[in-house]
Amino acid sequence: MKILVINGPNLNMLGYREPEIYGGNTYKDLCKMIKKYAKERGISVSFFQSNCEGDLVTAIQKTYKKYDGIVINPGAYTHTSIALLDAVKAVSVPTVEVHISDVSSREDFRKLSYIRAACIGTISGKGFDGYNDAINLLISNRSDK
Ligand code: DQA
Numbered sequence: 001m002k003i004l005v006i007n008g009p010n011l012n013m014l015g016y017r018e019p020e021i022y023g024g025n026t027y028k029d030l031c032k033m034i035k036k037y038a039k040e041r042g043i044s045v046s047f048f049q050s051n052c053e054g055d056l057v058t059a060i061q062k063t064y065k066k067y068d069g070i071v072i073n074p075g076a077y078t079h080t081s082i083a084l085l086d087a088v089k090a091v092s093v094p095t096v097e098v099h100i101s102d103v104s105s106r107e108d109f110r111k112l113s114y115i116r117a118a119c120i121g122t123i124s125g126k127g128f129d130g131y132n133d134a135i136n137l138l139i140s141n142r143s144d145k
Contacts, residue, residue, distance in 0.1 A: 008074040
């Protein structure tokens with residue numbers, strides 16, 4: 001099973017940006033943690049991070065017939081991007097939306113997620129562990145079929 005982990009804008013600043021919300025560990029730490037977990041579960045993972053919406057769309061498009069699942073934290077594009085929603089719909093690759101913070105208990109503008117409509121699940125407010133939970137969701141979704 002091949003999974004692409006996509007992170008959107010400002011997630012490369014993890015460990016430095018608002019540590020009281022996102023914690024003190026870096027993007028590199030995040031990738032290391034996910035890689036270790038995926039290995040334990042016998043899954044192959046790749047990573048992509050960009051601050052640019054179009055590059056994220058292209059990364060999603062490239063999963064078409066190449067990946068079995070996507071884990072995506074679209075950052076602020078969660079709340080604005082119909083393009084990311086359409087990209088996930090276009091490729092039909094099972095996708096899980098992840099947020100490190102609990103977006104439902106923050107500002108109102110964070111409560112809307114466009115991409116959610118195309119995702120098999122959302123994990124929010126579980127810190128970095130949410131990414132591993134997303135991998136589990138993709139695995140169990142696959143074995144249901
Ligand atoms: C985030 C929540 C978003 O509202 C925010 O814009 C982010 C990070 C999270 O992981 O909690 O950049 O997706």
